[in-house]
Amino acid sequence: xxxxxxxxxxxxxxxxxxxxxxxxxxxxxxxxxxxxxxxxxxxxxxxxxxxxxxxxxxxxxxxxxxxxxxxxxxxxxxxxxxxxxxxxxxxxxxxxxxxxxxx
Numbered sequence: 041x042x043x044x045x046x047x048x049x050x051x052x053x054x055x056x057x058x059x060x061x062x063x064x065x066x067x068x069x070x071x072x073x074x075x076x077x078x079x080x081x082x083x084x085x086x087x088x089x090x091x092x093x094x095x096x097x098x099x100x101x102x103x104x105x106x107x108x109x110x111x112x113x114x115x116x117x118x119x120x121x122x123x124x125x126x127x128x129x130x131x132x133x134x135x136x137x138x139x140x141x142x143x
Contacts, residue, residue: 041110043117050112058111062102066092 042058044050066072072089076082092101110117 043110043112043114045113047113047116050116054106054111058106058109059099059102062105063098066098066101071098 042050042053044053069085071085072092076086076089091104092098095101095104112120
């Protein structure tokens with residue numbers, strides 16, 4: 041999760057840290073490698089590699105990766121990730137003992 045009040049700061053941190061993290065993970069798992077074709081249980085990795093290749097490589101694919109993460113201003117998180125808004129409101133309104141049961 042990444043949350044700042046400023047959209048500019050969200051973009052700055054996302055481009056600096058998430059792009060590098062995705063590149064490292066992609067290189068580590070050799071996303072896009074032919075070895076996944078022989079491993080049916082790793083079909084998701086094969087699909088990810090194909091999507092990465094189609095997007096122009098790991099440096100560009102991270103934009104799709106961050107779309108599935110909780111990143112943005114508080115308003116963006118609530119607007120674009122409805123569950124985040126519901127979770128935040130629920131956690132803030134419940135006593136601590138009851139909040140723990142939600143996790």
